[in-house]
Amino acid sequence: MAAARSEVNLTEIEQRIKEILKDANLETTTAKTVRKQLEIELNVDLIDYKKKIGSIIERIINENEEESISNTADGDDGSVDIKSNVEKYPNESSEEFSEEADEKLARKLQEAEQESARRSTRSGRNNTSKGSKKTKSKRKKKDSDSESEDEKPKKRTTGYMKSVQLSEDLAAFVGESELPRHAIIKKVYDYVKQNNLYDPKNKQFAICDNQLLKIFG
Numbered sequence: 001m002a003a004a005r006s007e008v009n010l011t012e013i014e015q016r017i018k019e020i021l022k023d024a025n026l027e028t029t030t031a032k033t034v035r036k037q038l039e040i041e042l043n044v045d046l047i048d049y050k051k052k053i054g055s056i057i058e059r060i061i062n063e064n065e066e067e068s069i070s071n072t073a074d075g076d077d078g079s080v081d082i083k084s085n086v087e088k089y090p091n092e093s094s095e096e097f098s099e100e101a102d103e104k105l106a107r108k109l110q111e112a113e114q115e116s117a118r119r120s121t122r123s124g125r126n127n128t129s130k131g132s133k134k135t136k137s138k139r140k141k142k143d144s145d146s147e148s149e150d151e152k153p154k155k156r157t158t159g160y161m162k163s164v165q166l167s168e169d170l171a172a173f174v175g176e177s178e179l180p181r182h183a184i185i186k187k188v189y190d191y192v193k194q195n196n197l198y199d200p201k202n203k204q205f206a207i208c209d210n211q212l213l214k215i216f217g
Contacts, residue, residue, distance in 0.1 A: 008044060014056050016041065021060055026182075027161040031057050058181070065185040169214045188212070 020034055031054040035046050038053070046053060163178040171177050174187045192198065192206045199205040208216055 008046065008049060010049075010052070010056075013038060013042070013046075013049075013053065014060075017053070017056055018060055021057070021064070026061070061181060062185055065182050173211060173215060188215075 016038060017034060020037060021029070024034075031050075034057055035050065035053050038044075039046050161180050161182070163180050165178045166174065166176070166184075170184070173191075174184055179187075191212070195209065197206045197209060197212075199207055
C-alpha cells in the first residue's frame, strides 16, 4: 500500500484525474482504477478520499460530455458552452447549471450505481441458491445443451459506460429506468436545447425549469 503523506493536495489530484481521463477508455475505467493509479503516482494513501475522488471523476466526465455536446449545439457563434455554477435566480423556479449542479447529478448517478450493484449482488446470490437445488438430470441436460452452443458469452459492460439504475425522478425525466452516465447527461442538455432554456443574456448558462429542478433542486 502507498505510504500516506501528511497532506493531500486535491487541486493536484483533480488536475491529474483530468489528464488520466483525457485518453481513458470509459468502458473499462472505474473510480477504483483511477484512485489506485493516483496512489502509485503520488505515493499517497487515498482510501479516506474515496468518495471525494469519485465525485471529482464524475464531475470531470460530465464536464467533458457537456463540452462535447456544446460543440454541436446551436448558438450565435455556432456553439454553446454551459458553464458550471449553481446560484438561484430571483425567479424561484429557475437556477443556473453549475459545478454544484454537476456534483448533484454525479452523486445521484453514483448512488444509483451503488444501488444497482447491490441489486445485482442479491440477484446473483438468489440465482446461486436456486441453482444448487437443481436435479442431477437437469444439470446433465444443461451441460449437453451448452456443448452444442457455439454462442460466445455476452460481453459485460463495465466502467463509466455501463448503465445504472435511475432514481424515480431521473427515470421519469429521461424516460428510461437505466442508462449510462453519458447518455443521461446528453438527455439533460438535449432537453435544455429543445426547450430553449439557455439564458438569453448569456448562453453559457441555462435556466432550470420545474422539471430540471426535480433533479438539481
